[in-house]
Amino acid sequence: xxxxxxxxxxxxxxxxxxxxxxxxxxxxxxxxxxxxxxxxxxxxxxxxxxxxxxxxxxxxxxxxxxxxxxxxxxxxxxxxxxxxxxxxxxxxxxxxxxxxxxxxxxxxxxxxxxxxxxxxxxxxxxxxxxxxxxxxxxxxxxxxxxxxxxxxxxxxxxxxxxxxxxxxxxxxxx
Amino acid sequence: xxxxxxxxxxxxxxxxxxxxxxxxxxxxxxxxxxxxxxxxxxxxxxxxxxxxxxxxxxxxxxxxxxxxxxxxxxxxxxxxxxxxxxxxxxxxxxxxxxxxxxxxxxxxxxxxxxxxxxxxxxxxxxxxxxxxxxxx
Numbered sequence: 001x002x003x004x005x006x007x008x009x010x011x012x013x014x015x016x017x018x019x020x021x022x023x024x025x026x027x028x029x030x031x032x033x034x035x036x037x038x039x040x041x042x043x044x045x046x047x048x049x050x051x052x053x054x055x056x057x058x059x060x061x062x063x064x065x066x067x068x069x070x071x072x073x074x075x076x077x078x079x080x081x082x083x084x085x086x087x088x089x090x091x092x093x094x095x096x097x098x099x100x101x102x103x104x105x106x107x108x109x110x111x112x113x114x115x116x117x118x119x120x121x122x123x124x125x126x127x128x129x130x131x132x133x134x135x136x137x138x139x140x141x142x143x144x145x146x147x148x149x150x151x152x153x154x155x156x157x158x159x160x161x162x163x164x165x166x167x168x169x170x171x172x173x174x
Numbered sequence: 175x176x177x178x179x180x181x182x183x184x185x186x187x188x189x190x191x192x193x194x195x196x197x198x199x200x201x202x203x204x205x206x207x208x209x210x211x212x213x214x215x216x217x218x219x220x221x222x223x224x225x226x227x228x229x230x231x232x233x234x235x236x237x238x239x240x241x242x243x244x245x246x247x248x249x250x251x252x253x254x255x256x257x258x259x260x261x262x263x264x265x266x267x268x269x270x271x272x273x274x275x276x277x278x279x280x281x282x283x284x285x286x287x288x289x290x291x292x293x294x295x296x297x298x299x300x301x302x303x304x305x306x307x308x309x310x
Contacts, residue, residue, distance in 0.1 A: 031225050034269045041267075074194045101194035101238065126199040127242035134267030136225040136239070 030155045033134030033142075040148045041132040045122035048099045048107055055096050055122035061148030065173035066094035067166070068142040069118070070130055072102050073110035075138040081157035082114035088163065089117040093170050097121040098129050100138050141166075145173035193238055201248035202241030208252075215248045218257040221274045222247070222264060231274065 035041065040060045047054035060068065069085065071078040089095055097118035099107050102125070111118075124130055133142060135153075143152040143166070151173045158166065206212040216233065222243065224235035232240040232247075250260050264272045276282050 029228060031268060031271075034265075034267055072194060101196045101242075103196065106195070125196060126245055127239055128246060130239075131243065131246060131267065136268075 031134075031136035032155075033136075033150070033153045035134040035150050036142075036153050038150055040144055040150060043129045043132045045098070045124055045129050048097075048102065048121040048123035049104055049111075052118070053120045055098065055120040057148065059096070059120060060144045061146070063146040064094050065143065065145045065151075065170045066096060066119075067170065068096055068098065068133075068144055070098050070100055070124075070133070070135050070138050070140045070142075072100045072138045073106040074102070075100075077157040078110075078139045079114055081139050082117075084158045084160055084163060085117040086115050087160075088158075088166065091163075091167055093167060094119055098124050100124045100127055100130050143169050143173055198238070198241040199245035201245040201252075203244075204248075206248055206252055211251050212248075214257050215244075215251045218251070218260060219244055219247055222261070223272050223274060225268070225272075 040057050042057050044056055045054055055068075060066070067085075067088065071081070085095055095117045097120070099121055102123070104123075107121075122129060133150075135142075137155075139157050141154040141158060142150050143154075145151050152169050154162065154166065206215060219233035220231045222232045224230045224232050224237055224240040224243075226237045226239055227235045230240075232243045247260060251257065261273060265277075270276050270279075276285070278286060
């Protein structure tokens with residue numbers, strides 16, 4: 001029993017150490033989609049802008065691997081991501097967009113300010129398509145292969161450093 | 175003068191919100207007219223985790239995406255879908271993490287068994303203590 005005298009102290013020290021460790025290494029709060037590896041969910045969405053075709057499940061299985069970018073005109077990191085999407089388009093990566101909780105006028109302004117790399121843009125005013133993909137915010141980008149299988153989820157803005165990896169992932173998904 | 179202007183500008187400044195300017199979805203903050211269906215929706219919304227304020231249920235959260243999820247839940251319940259089907263749909267997309275009622279699977283067994291194990295351990299400690307007290 002004598003040896004157990006310091007047990008409570010040791011337990012407290014252990015708890016404190018665990019708390020300090022957690023403070024120093026905050027948990028990853030990104031929500032991973034469980035749809036990676038699954039076929040694109042069935043969805044229908046109206047076109048976001050006149051003159052720009054919308055996007056449907058069938059368009060995502062047209063034989064070409066592509067990026068599906070969830071974005072919004074009110075999303076500040078999306079502005080930072082725009083030049084990187086333009087570079088991806090330049091390298092021949094097809095990009096389609098899903099505009100989350102947006103208004104056509106705001107969207108038009110966003111695209112004229114930041115460039116428009118999108119082949120198609122679907123309108124998602126109530127986040128329904130976003131929820132169907134298992135996505136939790138903007139910007140988020142999925143790589144869908146030519147058969148319409150989701151291959152990869154990129155959470156947060158695409159940085160210039162992510163470019164080579166994404167280009168390769170799209171090539172691999174072809 | 176410059177300082178005063180600066181102060182005025184500061185008080186007028188609004189924070190940059192990471193939210194859209196759209197109003198909440200139709201059923202986000204509206205109850206279903208049918209009482210039993212609203213009760214079903216409410217029960218499900220209280221056990222589904224919000225994707226951004228992760229300690230809150232979508233029933234409690236003011237986040238926009240939580241409003242959109244409530245809208246989706248109410249729409250589906252109104253159209254006759256079962257809560258279990260909606261829960262399964264969400265788990266298929268976000269994993270079991272999305273519900274506050276984690277399904278019983280091997281990884282969660284310790285979680286379910288821990289209270290009983292602690293009770294048994296407590297009983298042993300109490301018994302040992304009472305015994306020594308009696309002996310005195």
